[in-house]
Amino acid sequence: MIKPPIPANEDQRLALLYELVLLDTPPERRLDRIVEFAAKEFAVPICLISLVDSERQWFKARVGLDVCETPRDISFCGHALGSSEVLMVPDALLDARFHDNPLVTGPPHIRFYAGAPLVCRDGLAIGTLCLIDTAPRTLDEVELAILASLRELAVVALTRTADPDEEGEADD
Amino acid sequence: MTSGFEVLLVEPGHLLRRTVSLTLRSLGTAGVTESATYQTAQALCERRAFDAAVIAVEWPLPADSYRGLTLIQQIRSGESACAASMPVAVMVEACTGELLELLRACGISRVLIKPFRVRDVVDTIDRMKAGMQKLPPQRDGSPGAAAQR
Numbered sequence: 452m453i454k455p456p457i458p459a460n461e462d463q464r465l466a467l468l469y470e471l472v473l474l475d476t477p478p479e480r481r482l483d484r485i486v487e488f489a490a491k492e493f494a495v496p497i498c499l500i501s502l503v504d505s506e507r508q509w510f511k512a513r514v515g516l517d518v519c520e521t522p523r524d525i526s527f528c529g530h531a532l533g534s535s536e537v538l539m540v541p542d543a544l545l546d547a548r549f550h551d552n553p554l555v556t557g558p559p560h561i562r563f564y565a566g567a568p569l570v571c572r573d574g575l576a577i578g579t580l581c582l583i584d585t586a587p588r589t590l591d592e593v594e595l596a597i598l599a600s601l602r603e604l605a606v607v608a609l610t611r612t613a614d615p616d617e618e619g620e621a622d623d
Numbered sequence: 624m625t626s627g628f629e630v631l632l633v634e635p636g637h638l639l640r641r642t643v644s645l646t647l648r649s650l651g652t653a654g655v656t657e658s659a660t661y662q663t664a665q666a667l668c669e670r671r672a673f674d675a676a677v678i679a680v681e682w683p684l685p686a687d688s689y690r691g692l693t694l695i696q697q698i699r700s701g702e703s704a705c706a707a708s709m710p711v712a713v714m715v716e717a718c719t720g721e722l723l724e725l726l727r728a729c730g731i732s733r734v735l736i737k738p739f740r741v742r743d744v745v746d747t748i749d750r751m752k753a754g755m756q757k758l759p760p761q762r763d764g765s766p767g768a769a770a771q772r
Contacts, residue, residue, distance in 0.1 A: 484638055485638065488638050488639075491740075492740050492741055492742070593646070593650065593742060593745055593746075594742065596646045596650050597642060597741050597742065599645075599646075600642045600645035600646045600649065604641055604642065604645070
């Protein structure tokens with residue numbers, strides 16, 4: 452297993468994360484809707500909005516996972532912070548970074564991972580919107596674009612107050 | 624950067640509407656004008672033309688006068704700036720035989736029944752665009768009629 456690298460802008464990234472006052476806050480329906488929507492769209496058992504703190508990743512919204520945080524050292528999402536592009540791992544067992552990761556060898560037995568970095572102002576990524584499956588798979592160009600769109604909506608929902616259009620809508 | 628193919632998307636659900644719209648724009652498949660309500664969509668159609676439309680249809684018909692079906696019927700009867708023959712796809716919660724007959728009578732290109740995916744809507748618009756490109760070119764050579772109106 453390879454531990455996730457610490458991004459060069461880690462101090463600013465964490466400062467922004469703390470400024471947004473998201474960590475350890477109650478669930479929010481508009482964010483829960485995004486992970487529920489994404490899980491259905493991609494037919495994955497697990498979908499998360501994961502915020503990467505200094506020593507842990509904490510899940511602001513989650514589908515299919517009982518725990519609310521895991522150590523950063525073993526996080527997949529930590530590996531996605533270095534770029535604005537989606538990090539896709541088609542089969543974790545075939546990837547040197549993850550093949551012996553406890554999240555792969557034990558519950559939730561991750562095989563497929565796709566994490567879209569939640570890039571906020573100044574290019575700072577505070578976490579990811581990620582899809583997880585227990586079987587290998589991949590995403591094509593259209594699916595990657597859909598994930599990137601949902602990431603955009605997640606960033607907007609995380610960084611500003613609720614829009615009446617979102618709050619008032621029927622569930623999608 | 625889009626290809627000049629302009630689509631009207633009428634869908635009250637914020638998440639579905641925004642995701643479809645952002646995805647089509649990022650893929651460069653189409654320019655999308657979004658409307659969360661039929662009233663707004665109707666006003667848009669009176670003002671400008673589109674190459675295609677994807678419209679949520681409520682069924683059974685709601686009590687108010689603004690409905691997806693009303694909007695489609697207005698387009699088909701030429702009561703808008705859009706071509707009466709513009710390809711239209713609909714999104715519905717469920718589809719009964721009665722609704723299907725109504726939609727067929729309106730010349731609907733595709734019926735998307737929930738639960739469908741964003742991918743299905745994107746593919747539908749892709750097919751509408753491909754169908755439009757097979758038509759004889761417009762006077763300005765563009766694939767879409769909306770571009771020249």
